[in-house]
Amino acid sequence: MRSLEVAVLAIVTLICVTDADAQSPYGIGRVATPAEIAGWNTDVGHDGSNLPPGTGSVSHGREVFEQQCAACHGNKGEGGVGDRLVGGQGTLATEKPVRTVGSYWPYAPTLFDYIRRAMPQNAPESLSNDDVYAVSAYILNLNGLLPADATLDAHALAGIEMPNRNMFVGDSRPDVRNPACMTGC
Amino acid sequence: LTTPGFLEISGIAWSGHGKIRRVDVSVDDGKSWQEAQLQEPVLTRALTRFRLPWHWDGTSAVIQSRAIDETGYVQPTLAELLAVRGDNYYYHNNAIWPWRIAADGKVTNAQP
Numbered sequence: 339m340r341s342l343e344v345a346v347l348a349i350v351t352l353i354c355v356t357d358a359d360a361q362s363p364y365g366i367g368r369v370a371t372p373a374e375i376a377g378w379n380t381d382v383g384h385d386g387s388n389l390p391p392g393t394g395s396v397s398h399g400r401e402v403f404e405q406q407c408a409a410c411h412g413n414k415g416e417g418g419v420g421d422r423l424v425g426g427q428g429t430l431a432t433e434k435p436v437r438t439v440g441s442y443w444p445y446a447p448t449l450f451d452y453i454r455r456a457m458p459q460n461a462p463e464s465l466s467n468d469d470v471y472a473v474s475a476y477i478l479n480l481n482g483l484l485p486a487d488a489t490l491d492a493h494a495l496a497g498i499e500m501p502n503r504n505m506f507v508g509d510s511r512p513d514v515r516n517p518a519c520m521t522g523c
Numbered sequence: 524l525t526t527p528g529f530l531e532i533s534g535i536a537w538s539g540h541g542k543i544r545r546v547d548v549s550v551d552d553g554k555s556w557q558e559a560q561l562q563e564p565v566l567t568r569a570l571t572r573f574r575l576p577w578h579w580d581g582t583s584a585v586i587q588s589r590a591i592d593e594t595g596y597v598q599p600t601l602a603e604l605l606a607v608r609g610d611n612y613y614y615h616n617n618a619i620w621p622w623r624i625a626a627d628g629k630v631t632n633a634q635p
Binding site for chain 1: 547549553554594595596599606608
């Protein structure tokens with residue numbers, strides 16, 4: 339979640355720099371067009387804001403998953419070269435926590451954002467919005483969070499309550515104190 | 524490293540809480556630290572380059588850097604971080620990372 343927020347900040351900064359450069363004596367660069375900005379502005383909020391139109395079923399998601407995801411994440415999301423995506427609920431407070439979408443992630447819409455932005459790793463942004471909804475639905479189904487006959491759209495995805503939703507704590511920093519010793523340390 | 528003599532230690536510092544105020548560098552395994560020079564512009568939440576000239580005498584050395592941001596937060600050692608967060612801690616490992624330079628110039632991870 340934090341890295342997504344940082345990405346947003348980075349984009350905002352970039353736009354400001356571009357704006358300033360347009361008036362700079364160097365005469366390089368140009369202001370980004372609204373269409374270009376819209377193309378980059380794909381962030382989905384944790385509450386599902388900015389989710390695009392589209393729809394996808396668990397069953398279609400299985401097909402997409404088997405073609406695009408299973409090689410790294412395993413046939414049932416059990417993990418392989420890629421992260422394990424399924425299971426692990428109830429393990430987070432143990433010595434061997436298994437952090438997956440089902441056991442760890444606080445918000446379901448993040449799944450859509452992440453898959454669309456970053457997956458499959460060899461061809462990110464190659465899936466259609468419908469396919470991303472479908473594969474999100476399948477991963478949620480594998481985690482027991484969506485029935486096998488379910489179909490997801492923006493409203494349905496935003497309405498899913500993730501099991502670990504209320505187990506996060508606030509940012510505890512600054513909680514580690516380094517005295518910044520300079521000599522004789 | 525190939526030859527002893529004057530070298531520049533350089534790197535980038537970043538904080539999610541604002542500007543980098545200071546970066547300290549140690550070349551004696553953390554026994555003493557010197558303030559590095561920051562390269563302008565120093566902007567909030569932006570990568571900030573630091574540099575410190577160093578004379579390497581060709582003997583084994585451990586070098587490391589420690590960033591301090593404008594809130595006064597000091598980059599912790601790994602031991603300090605683990606003591607507070609526990610060893611199942613997962614994200615946001617921002618610990619100081621020391622590097623050992625051998626007499627032959629080879630650089631290896633020196634995190635204890």
